[in-house]
Amino acid sequence: MGVNGYGTIGKRVADAVDAQPDMEVIGVAKTQPNFEAHTAVKRGYPMYAAIPERMPLFSEAGIDVEGAVDEMVADADIVVDCTPSGIGAENKALYESHDTPAIFQGGEDADVGEVSFNARANYDDARGVDYVRTVSCNTTGLSRIIAPLREEYGVEKVRATLVRRGGDPGQNSRGPINDILPNPISIPSHHGPDVNTIFPDLAIDTLGLKVPATLMHVHSLNVTLEDDVTAAHVRQLLESESRVYVIPEGLGIDGAGKLKDFALDAGRPRGDLWENCVWGESIAVEGRDLYLFQAIHQESDVIPENVDAIRAMTESVDQAESMVTTDDYLGVGITGDPSGFSNEDEAEAVTETEIADD
Amino acid sequence: MGVNGYGTIGKRVADAVDAQPDMEVIGVAKTQPNFEAHTAVKRGYPMYAAIPERMPLFSEAGIDVEGAVDEMVADADIVVDCTPSGIGAENKALYESHDTPAIFQGGEDADVGEVSFNARANYDDARGVDYVRTVSCNTTGLSRIIAPLREEYGVEKVRATLVRRGGDPGQNSRGPINDILPNPISIPSHHGPDVNTIFPDLAIDTLGLKVPATLMHVHSLNVTLEDDVTAAHVRQLLESESRVYVIPEGLGIDGAGKLKDFALDAGRPRGDLWENCVWGESIAVEGRDLYLFQAIHQESDVIPENVDAIRAMTESVDQAESMVTTDDYLGVGITGDPSGFSNEDEAEAVTETEIADD
Structure with a gap:
């Protein structure tokens, strides 16, 4: 799975996918080598330049670039487009040219995808579909x-x-x-x-x-x-x-x-x-x-919804299994108990790893 | 008419009453000689001390005090209570002891008045009533x-x-x-x-x-x-x-x-x-x-509503005449025209007076 656009949504999608047992992040694409690009490197995500001409900027910032975004798109089984509203629609031709299925975000018009998606409400509508929009x-x-x-x-x-x-x-x-x-x-x-x-x-x-x-x-x-x-x-x-x-x-x-x-x-x-x-x-x-x-x-x-959209589109498992898997590995779910976060232990583990990395 | 409490609402009620052809502000009462007290003096409203022991504080601040609030209540045909929520209800006994009708604000519980009042909706319900609450x-x-x-x-x-x-x-x-x-x-x-x-x-x-x-x-x-x-x-x-x-x-x-x-x-x-x-x-x-x-x-x-409540309680004129009079002399009413403030000339006149006063 590749993430095109590693900002507010993209960085969260990458981490959520990375946490799943049945998915892998093969790369993330960014337009500029800002603080989030450094975060991506630390997390071990291969970096691709969303604007190929800017590759030198990444090198100058000390960030190794694997290649241009179209190489990531070509290699990925599916791309989650997390670019700003309107850019996703512009990117669709790129995904189509590589026959790579893609998920768009809710900032795009509904017609960017064949289906608008919410895991709880209409998971099955996205089964086997190539272009899906997770709603806002x-x-x-x-x-x-x-x-x-x-x-x-x-x-x-x-x-x-x-x-x-x-x-x-x-x-x-x-x-x-x-x-x-x-x-x-x-x-x-x-x-x-x-x-x-x-x-x-x-x-x-x-x-x-x-x-x-x-x-x-x-x-x-x-x-x-x-x-x-x-x-x-x-x-x-x-x-x-x-x-x-x-x-x-x-x-x-x-x-x-x-x-x-x-x-x-x-x-x-x-x-x-x-x-x-x-x-x-x-x-x-x-x-x-x-x-x-x-x-x-x-x-x-919308993060768990993007993860489920991947499973629906690839027809790997059904709605219930996908949602439970997403929630378990991401840590979704809070019980009424004030200390009832289901991900408390895992989250602490992530924090420790990060500190060690730093 | 006396105003007990000369803060956000009280100072506006005093000015609105002062602008009416059939009403007079006989005094305003305050707890402390802050900037609003100085405004009241500039506008020519006789000042009364809401807490009699604090009279010396007003003198020290250079503000002449006519007397304590109960003297104002005794002299007034009607008092508009503009004190903070909850204080109005505490003041009711004072108004009753002087047989002075009073208007309370919407921060009080409804039962502080015999009637809750909105000029457009239920003007006649307040006719001849001694204790009225204008709603919030x-x-x-x-x-x-x-x-x-x-x-x-x-x-x-x-x-x-x-x-x-x-x-x-x-x-x-x-x-x-x-x-x-x-x-x-x-x-x-x-x-x-x-x-x-x-x-x-x-x-x-x-x-x-x-x-x-x-x-x-x-x-x-x-x-x-x-x-x-x-x-x-x-x-x-x-x-x-x-x-x-x-x-x-x-x-x-x-x-x-x-x-x-x-x-x-x-x-x-x-x-x-x-x-x-x-x-x-x-x-x-x-x-x-x-x-x-x-x-x-x-x-x-709520300012025009307080003015209308006075007329309803004193049974001086009917709803339509009261609302038109209030609106005309206060300057209420904006037409669709961007320069359509009905009070534009009057407002300018007020501004000029104030500058001359200053």
């Missing part, structure tokens, strides 16, 4: 909640307000500062139609905003269900989902900052939260209207 | 939208996500910084029940959050209507409301920051936006579901 962080977060609700109760309509972080922690030229921006101002936002790439017949209206925060998105979610249910029953249902963490009352986790502290304390790589983080206390039912708040870690929630 | 900034903002929608189309259910500013610009010890907090985490928030003090039979569920911004709240609003309507019809309806400003497309107003710039450019006192600011572009209808975004200036939207 927000769409992934919505799909993981909607899928079990639809199966268990039926969904009449979804209304979601997405209170989005203005930029990632490293994106220091983005805003807003001290403002609350309807974004887009027009309603509905594009997120609803994106969810419809996963659930074509779902009635969903979404509203987007951007605020001065960097850590996670927060969704204010309303789902009108077809059945009469209790909040307790919904909570139990969501607690049974491996990629949903229902935050227990009493832990003092009141926002994204404490969620990240919690993940970092547990030794999670980069403090990642691959799971939807749903506040248990927020789950409420009024009539057939279900409400909840969930936080979505925009840098990492 | 958020409840005021919701009531102004719900009232015309109920009258025109009927409302089946309201679902609102309130993305609230963490604190006012001067409240520099408040947060969050770089976080998006569900607040309260439990759903529904207290805002829905507060709206029910205005519309007792309304079905409404509200969800609250706090974000790192100080300028205005932003509401993501969904109203399921009883009639089938078009977005254009709703827009026309809201444009006809004097205390709702439908932001036209094309002005480049994309958030609270530009709204405040717009108000300051127009010479609005303190850059206040007394009106709900609804993005015209956001008004959308899907089936019978209406959606819109509105920004609410938490420091000022």
